Amino acid sequence: MAGITLSAVGKTYAGGVEAVSDVSLTIADGEFIVLVGPSGCGKSTLLRMVAGLEEITEGEVTIGTRVVNRLEPSERDIAMVFQNYALYPHMSVRENMAYGLKNRGTPRAEIEARVAEAARMLELGPYLDRKPRALSGGQRQRVAMGRAIVRQPAAFLFDEPLSNLDAKLRVSMRGEIRKLQRRLGTTSLYVTHDQLEAMTLADRLVVLNGGRIEQVGTPLEVYHAPASTFVASFIGAPAMNLMDAQVAGGRVLLEGVDMGPAALPDGAVTLGLRAEDLSAAPVGLPVTLDYVEELGASRIVHAMAEGQRIAFAHPPEAPLAEHMALRVAPGRLHLFDTLTGKRIGRAARVPEVVA
Amino acid sequence: MWKIKPFDHLILILGTAFLLTPVVLAIMSSTHSAVAIHTGGLFLTPGTEGPATYAKVLTRRGGFTGDVTGLSMMMNSLILGVGFAVGKIVLSMMAAYALVYFRFRFATAIFWAIFATLLLPLEVRIMPSYQVMSDLHLLNTYTGLIVPLLASATGTFYFRQFFKSVPDELLEAARIDGAGPVKFFLDILVPLSRTMMAAIFIIMFVYGWNQYLWPILMTTDEHFFTLMRGIKSILQVWVGSQIPDYNEAFALAVLAMVPPVLVVIVFQRMFIKGLTESDK
Known part of the structure; x- marks a missing residue:
């Protein structure tokens, strides 16, 4: 468990395109932060910079007490859930969840205990020996979350995890994610373009526009006191x-x-x-x-x-x-x-x- | 779906007959005696000499040294075909992995350079290849037979396209799971490529099995002769004083067909999957 601090973080691509600039944010331990904004606002880039999948060109990212700018993703003590689940298709649900632990040399008994615990929490018990192909979208997403949980990381990173699900499932998964996060108390950073998802999940919302932070606040603050016309028109349906x-x-x-x-x-x-x-x-x-x-x-x-x-x-x-x-x-x-x-x-x- | 009409069937039947007739002729003729073939031409009906001819072809010692049998030639062909296919798959997978997943300068240029060699058949580089093998004292060895043919633009191309279709998130998930480049390759990419490997294996096995020119150049020692050479040499070396052993040549040709057919039958399902399905 740890907080995350971004200080003046920026990302400039090789061609000179500035995807993210001057983002400073302090995330408390156990907080659920949602990054929200229209496509191309740099929210995914920001998340991937925290994950270590995208190089940080300016500023510093701190997870816990360590500056992680130059660390490999696996060394950052984070777990990520992807939009398209990114499950290993040739591995069973059990193997998918265990793979990361196996690579870290976790003892076999410990791996089994953690996988069993995650499977119980996510109600995946009956599916442990199936391949991802034989699962429904919602189940796959739960496996992806299981893979994140078993690592017991300092932070969860979610990259639009519900976008591939149908509307009804999205609502119920939303509730599950929230409950799970509350129970585990793990710091979470969640990216979405869906303002409703953002409102319902977040402890605090971060509204991004053009690679900059437009407003940070609780969902109600952002809704009732939007800091700019951009936030006003983006948060809330129908738009203000x-x-x-x-x-x-x-x-x-x-x-x-x-x-x-x-x-x-x-x-x-x-x-x-x-x-x-x-x-x-x-x-x-x-x-x-x-x-x-x-x-x-x-x-x-x-x-x-x-x-x-x-x-x-x-x-x-x-x-x-x-x-x-x-x-x-x-x-x-x-x-x-x-x-x-x-x-x-x-x-x-x-x-x-x-x- | 369209309704299948009699005319469509007719075309298919004609096509099948066109392709199968020579095979049937070869099989049937191989069961007659050389004399019968010499006088009566090819046969469409089975004869009586079959078992004797095949036993003779497989086990009779021939050649100058007198210990080359059909069986030993078949072994050589198998070693060449399998070694060739496996080697090509390993080599081209690794080349494609480097091209797709490692960002280095001129990767695209290198790929197109490899791809351009597709246009160059073996015959173009056959003299320099021979010279190199000769200097390395690899003539008349299995290594010399197989290694110069391993570099494969086709295989590299197929695997490159396949790796490109693997979603990036899989690599990213693996990185977060702490899998390094070697682990990602062995744990994720290789298992994912199974059907692709089967497809390439078929193509390359048949290609290697059918090699003729290169083995002829590379091997002067009869112990390394392959089946393809054997068929030819029956008509030259094994010729008796009067009639060429047509029946034996046919029998050997039929035997030469069997392994590729078996490979195709065994790998067929994976082959089709590998070339059509994108299951990721």
């Missing part, structure tokens, strides 16, 4: 509405309609509004209906406010009309600098986690 608005006389005006107070000098701002913070009201921002996404428990209504798109949550039993007026819950305005996209002003209230 980002509208061009004006500040005048301490009030935020959207298409000339007063949305709420803002302690800012007059001028243009980007106004962020979560769909669930908007509701229909007798008076408010006038919108014209565009189309409706039915989600069963609720519906997301897409509408036009003058020239700007806006989406809002609407209870399925409430009536819809061609022309409606919207009002925003008090204190739920997110204001961003129009030019830099950075958040302006205090963080909105973040709800307490109910334990």
